[in-house]
Amino acid sequence: MxxxxxxxxxxxxxxxxxxxxxxxxxxxxxxxxxxxxxxxHLVDDGQVIVRGDPGTILLSAVDTVVAYEADSVAADDSIGWSVIVTGMARRLDAASPPGRYRALEGDGYFIQIRPELVTGFHAGPRA
Amino acid sequence: MxxxxxxxxxxxxxxxxxxxxxxxxxxxxxxxxxxxxxxxHLVDDGQVIVRGDPGTILLSAVDTVVAYEADSVAADDSIGWSVIVTGMARRLDAASPPGRYRALEGDGYFIQIRPELVTGFHAGPRA
Structure with a gap:
């Protein structure tokens, strides 16, 4: 590393x-x-959409400020990039989500995270 | 998926x-x-040891209860397993860490997370 x-x-x-x-x-x-x-997750019109499976603790996240992170880790375990979105999480009405949200695996409800803060870094080799 | x-x-x-x-x-x-x-990270004698790079915000984690998560995501984007450790984070004296901690990349200090709560799940195909 x-x-x-x-x-x-x-x-x-x-x-x-x-x-x-x-x-x-x-x-x-x-x-x-x-x-x-x-x-x-998927990113839809600038909003982060995640799937909350039934019965999980994810309902604790609804109507609070959450962070959402994704990253890329290479085969040699080096961290390539990381992106962190911070913002309010809202539960979406299960009757109204667009059909494209069906790409998200599983049953249950959807949570929308508004990206109020967006930070990210890319890791390159040290000069 | x-x-x-x-x-x-x-x-x-x-x-x-x-x-x-x-x-x-x-x-x-x-x-x-x-x-x-x-x-x-590495796991040493039941404790989770992570490296905090200089100048990062990780110092905010010291002397607080933190969560630490690792997971395995397959090539088809399915989540294979996830492990979450929750416990107090302590900064380790930079002069005393064992030589094996040098396997952790980068400069800076070490943080030890005491695994007071350990949860994990494995995802298998739905029956």
Whole structure:
């Protein structure tokens, strides 16, 4: 594992990278403790949409400020990039989500995360 | 992406899986917001050890309860397993860490996470 140098990414580039992968992790608070779950996502009209399976603890995230992270890790375990979106999570009405949301695996409801803060970095080899 | 069925893992199996990979994500609070950063880790004598690069926001995690998550995502974007450790994060004295911690990439300090809660799941195909 080579030491890395981190470069900040623009909001646009960060959202583009986030949309290029299907799995990320939602970060929230559950029973006053930090909680995190890997989920599938898509980016739709600038909003992050994730699927909450029935019965999971993800309902704790609804109507709170959450973080959502996706990253790329290479075969040599180096971290290529990481994108973190922070914003309010809302539950979407199950009757109204567009058909394209069906690409998200599983049953259950959808959660929309508004990307109020978007940060990202790319790791290159140290100069 | 096939719908999945989740099976809970034991603490021992969860820690074994965590130790089998090199990258995870530490979850903490920074400026009153949920924060997450991908880092390298190792499991040493039952403790999770991660590297905090100089100047990062990871110092916000020190002396707080954090979550640490690692997972396995297959080439078809299905989530194979996920392990989440929750516990107090402590900064280790840079002068004292064992030589084996040098396997963790980069400069900076080490953070030890005590696995007070360990949860994990394995996702198999839906029956």
């Amino acid at each position: 080579t030491p890395e140098r981190f470069q900040e990414l623009s909001r646009e580039e960060s959202l583009r990278l986030l949309a290029s992968v299907a799995v990320g992790r939602i970060v929230f608070t559950h029973q006053a403790l930090p909680a995190i779950r890997p989920v599938h | 096939t719908p999945e069925r989740f099976q809970e893992l034991s603490r021992e199996e969860s820690l074994r899986l965590l130790a089998s990979v090199a990258v995870g994500r530490i979850v903490f609070t920074h400026q009153a917001l949920p924060a997450i950063r991908p880092v390298h």
